[in-house]
Amino acid sequence: MSDLETGRTVESETKGSPESNPSVRRVDDWDAGRLHELATGHDTPLYVQDLDRVRENCDRLRAAFPDADLRYAVKAHTGRAVLETVREAGIDAECASAGEVDRALAAGFAGDRIHYTAVNPPARDLAYVVDAADRR
Numbered sequence: 001m002s003d004l005e006t007g008r009t010v011e012s013e014t015k016g017s018p019e020s021n022p023s024v025r026r027v028d029d030w031d032a033g034r035l036h037e038l039a040t041g042h043d044t045p046l047y048v049q050d051l052d053r054v055r056e057n058c059d060r061l062r063a064a065f066p067d068a069d070l071r072y073a074v075k076a077h078t079g080r081a082v083l084e085t086v087r088e089a090g091i092d093a094e095c096a097s098a099g100e101v102d103r104a105l106a107a108g109f110a111g112d113r114i115h116y117t118a119v120n121p122p123a124r125d126l127a128y129v130v131d132a133a134d135r136r
Contacts, residue, residue: 049077051085058089071115074100083107098125101132111135 039046061070071094072086078100083093084107092113093104098121104114111133118125 047079049079049082051081054082054085055089058086058091062090074104078103080107083109087113095129097121098128098132101129105132 035048038048058070070091072083072091074083074093074095075097077083080103083103087093087107087109092115093100093107093109094115094117095101095104096116096118101114101116105111114133116126116129116133121129
């Protein structure tokens with residue numbers, strides 16, 4: 001039997017159990033059959049995101065910090081669907097490279113919702129980022 005069929009716990013970087021840490025998920029929390037179908041129908045590794053969970057986490061952050069300017073570190077996950085979900089939840093993009101700015105723009109972030117935080121960026125990258133954000 002595969003891990004998908006047995007419902008093996010899928011652990012995040014943090015330790016704990018689903019009861020003590022909501023970031024720990026079990027395969028049976030999802031549709032294990034659908035995950036197995038996806039894994040056998042596509043090349044692996046296969047990355048599957050739960051966009052409802054992303055949306056819920058964004059909502060939880062906004063509720064916990066209603067007056068904060070929240071920013072998602074694009075480097076954490078550059079997938080377009082995740083970035084679009086974060087943008088739709090009203091959270092800004094924090095980018096540390098020109099490539100991350102490109103990803104944020106492609107996901108529909110307006111230039112004024114992208115925060116470029118590169119440390120000592122090359123002048124050409126800085127010029128590119130300013131120009132790219134202005135074109136939006």
